[in-house]
Amino acid sequence: xxxxxxxxxxxxxxxxxxxxxxxxxxxxxxxxxxxxxxxxxxxxxxxxxxxxxxxxxxxxxxxxxxxxxxxxxxxxxxxxxxxxxxxxxxxxxxxxxxxxxxxxxxxxxxxxxxxxxxxxxxxxxxxxxxxxxxxxxxxxxxxxxxxxxxxxxxxxxxxxxxxxxxxxxxxxxxxxxxxxxxxxxxxxxxxxxxxxxxxxxxxxxxxxxxxxxxxxxxxxxxxxxxxxxxxxxxxxxxxxxxxxxxxxxxxxxxxxxxxxxxxxxxxxxxxxxxxxxxxxxxxxxxxxxxxxxxxxxxxxxxxxxxxxxxxxxxxxxxxxxxxxxxxxxxxxxxxxxxxxxxxxxxxxxxxxxxxxxxxxxxxxxxxxxxxxxxxxxxxxxxxxxxxxxxxxxxxxxxxxxxxxxxxx
Numbered sequence: 001x002x003x004x005x006x007x008x009x010x011x012x013x014x015x016x017x018x019x020x021x022x023x024x025x026x027x028x029x030x031x032x033x034x035x036x037x038x039x040x041x042x043x044x045x046x047x048x049x050x051x052x053x054x055x056x057x058x059x060x061x062x063x064x065x066x067x068x069x070x071x072x073x074x075x076x077x078x079x080x081x082x083x084x085x086x087x088x089x090x091x092x093x094x095x096x097x098x099x100x101x102x103x104x105x106x107x108x109x110x111x112x113x114x115x116x117x118x119x120x121x122x123x124x125x126x127x128x129x130x131x132x133x134x135x136x137x138x139x140x141x142x143x144x145x146x147x148x149x150x151x152x153x154x155x156x157x158x159x160x161x162x163x164x165x166x167x168x169x170x171x172x173x174x175x176x177x178x179x180x181x182x183x184x185x186x187x188x189x190x191x192x193x194x195x196x197x198x199x200x201x202x203x204x205x206x207x208x209x210x211x212x213x214x215x216x217x218x219x220x221x222x223x224x225x226x227x228x229x230x231x232x233x234x235x236x237x238x239x240x241x242x243x244x245x246x247x248x249x250x251x252x253x254x255x256x257x258x259x260x261x262x263x264x265x266x267x268x269x270x271x272x273x274x275x276x277x278x279x280x281x282x283x284x285x286x287x288x289x290x291x292x293x294x295x296x297x298x299x300x301x302x303x304x305x306x307x308x309x310x311x312x313x314x315x316x317x318x319x320x321x322x323x324x325x326x327x328x329x330x331x332x333x334x335x336x337x338x339x340x341x342x343x344x345x346x347x348x349x350x351x352x353x354x355x356x357x358x359x360x361x362x363x364x365x366x367x368x369x370x371x372x373x374x375x376x377x378x379x380x381x382x383x384x385x386x387x388x389x390x391x392x393x394x395x396x397x398x399x400x401x402x403x404x405x406x407x408x
Contacts, residue, residue: 012082068096146189255299306372356384
């Protein structure tokens with residue numbers, strides 16, 4: 001496979017030719033803003049524990065995810081070591097930070113800042129990339145121009161939602177804008193007189209996309225641990241608080257294990273050797289990683305609820321967010337592994353874990369059980385999944401048992 005070669009003195013492109021490309025320090029620095037945005041979303045959910053609040057959180061999450069993902073695609077092509085690219089990424093980072101800061105008030109007074117910053121990010125970055133690609137040898141900026149036009153159209157709905165409406169009406173305007181944007185990749189960004197894109201135009205470095213997504217998951221899990229530690233540091237170190245802290249940490253460890261022990265490796269191998277890495281990046285990373293991150297947000301909310309009230313019975317919000325968050329996370333990781341698996345099968349361990357979580361959720365919803373016991377059982381389900389998959393993937397249980405019997 002081709003490796004990243006030297007770019008010409010005038011080009012701002014990476015020149016990786018679809019081969020390996022490393023994730024730069026600037027990209028990791030950039031991702032910190034979006035992890036902060038995820039934390040803001042969890043706080044928004046905690047403040048508005050209603051169906052309407054969840055709908056608002058879903059809309060702003062979809063915008064945050066789309067902004068991060070399109071910038072990830074852009075940095076796959078652009079060379080972050082070049083000064084103009086660095087300036088562009090830092091400007092996007094600043095606008096993203098503004099989005100994250102006003103995020104809890106996006107449907108109140110912070111709506112105009114959120115919408116204008118978001119539209120500026122999507123349109124400005126796309127036009128920048130279109131101009132760079134048009135000047136690069138052997139590249140065409142038409143694909144990026146089509147994307148920019150789609151964002152201009154959706155941007156009208158973002159701005160209209162801030163000028164013409166508020167509250168529920170703003171939610172509807174913004175939902176239409178997101179529907180347009182999320183339909184774009186499936187419509188291949190068709191624009192009259194400009195035609196549509198093709199999957200083969202999305203020549204990316206699969207190595208870079210897989211590494212970037214994996215590092216984002218690590219940073220997001222790490223942010224959850226930081227928030228958990230900060231919350232615990234402000235409490236008395238009594239038994240219930242300490243147990244809640246340990247259970248939250250153990251849950252994060254198991255979530256890390258379930259994603260990285262098999263999934264991240266298979267995904268990286270698939271996209272690095274696939275004939276159409278752009279298709280894999282669109283399906284496995286752009287879309288299938290969304291429920292993974294949504295599940296992480298749900299678990300973060302549950303951890304804060306557990307740390308706030310570790311004594312007593314598991315209340316319905318804790319039951320819903322812990323079992324629901326873990327279920328969405330397992331579904332996302334499971335479908336990601338199914339996509340990356342040579343057999344194309346959903347992992348049996350994840351399917352069994354989903355059944356156990358459903359049973360645990362129904363039981364805790366109908367029969368009051370201690371909050372700590374409920375959290376411990378949820379962590380136990382994750383442990384079963386991790387051990388099951390580890391044993392199946394690394395040699396198989398039957399072979400291990402047979403080797404043990406021979407040695408005995």
